[in-house]
Amino acid sequence: MQITSTNIAKPTTIEWNGKKQTTGMYKNPIDTGINLEKEDVKGDEVSDRKHHGGIFKACYLFSEDHYDYWKNLYPNIDFNYGIFGENLTVKGLDETKIRVGDIYKIGTALVQVTQPREPCFKLGIRFGTQTILKQFIKHARPGTYVRVLEEGLVKPGDHMLLVQAATNSLTTAQLFTLLFSKQKDQSQLALIIDNDAIPLKKRQKLAAFIKN
Numbered sequence: 001m002q003i004t005s006t007n008i009a010k011p012t013t014i015e016w017n018g019k020k021q022t023t024g025m026y027k028n029p030i031d032t033g034i035n036l037e038k039e040d041v042k043g044d045e046v047s048d049r050k051h052h053g054g055i056f057k058a059c060y061l062f063s064e065d066h067y068d069y070w071k072n073l074y075p076n077i078d079f080n081y082g083i084f085g086e087n088l089t090v091k092g093l094d095e096t097k098i099r100v101g102d103i104y105k106i107g108t109a110l111v112q113v114t115q116p117r118e119p120c121f122k123l124g125i126r127f128g129t130q131t132i133l134k135q136f137i138k139h140a141r142p143g144t145y146v147r148v149l150e151e152g153l154v155k156p157g158d159h160m161l162l163v164q165a166a167t168n169s170l171t172t173a174q175l176f177t178l179l180f181s182k183q184k185d186q187s188q189l190a191l192i193i194d195n196d197a198i199p200l201k202k203r204q205k206l207a208a209f210i211k212n
Contacts (some may be wrong), residue, residue, distance in 0.1 A: 007082030013182035027082030033155030062086035062143035063093035095173035101166030109152030116142040116176035
């Protein structure tokens with residue numbers, strides 16, 4: 001896997017349900033690379049700290065490989081890397097292969113795969129329609145958040161190298177599907193509820209679906 005683009009956002013004002021708010025959804029490429037810190041990317045706007053940023057969402061990765069799929073669905077949109085809100089656009093990132101808990105070296109940073117991105121209304125605003133939320137869930141290629149084990153610089157052209165593979169875990173695609181499934185796969189729940197690469201609150205919510 002290789003970094004295609006490094007992206008950050010400046011504060012952007014949007015309107016939702018008649019109220020104005022600030023978002024960091026509108027990211028654009030920068031050639032100098034980005035610095036991954038423990039709870040966010042240096043210089044990147046994180047407006048909603050309740051749902052974005054923090055240890056388990058320090059940096060968001062999305063696959064370059066999926067861009068053509070979305071360009072076909074939305075041919076009238078002017079696509080640029082970062083349009084999905086990702087800090088890192090990654091060539092070759094495959095959610096059906098990377099696993100929750102995997103540890104990777106990217107540039108000088110060391111990161112761990114935590115959880116897939118769950119779409120919200122801001123993605124709909126970015127694309128001009130809330131229909132994309134259902135499309136995003138159905139496509140089940142959500143990219144992934146990572147936590148930063150060692151802070152460092154990541155530049156376009158850097159490779160994403162597996163340092164330590166997680167054992168007895170789910171792929172990010174499997175976890176994403178599990179989160180949105182009405183009928184939760186019990187064997188998958190058993191694999192994931194004790195994985196400390198996932199926030200405790202999310203594990204507790206999943207644990208509630210385990211049948212005795």
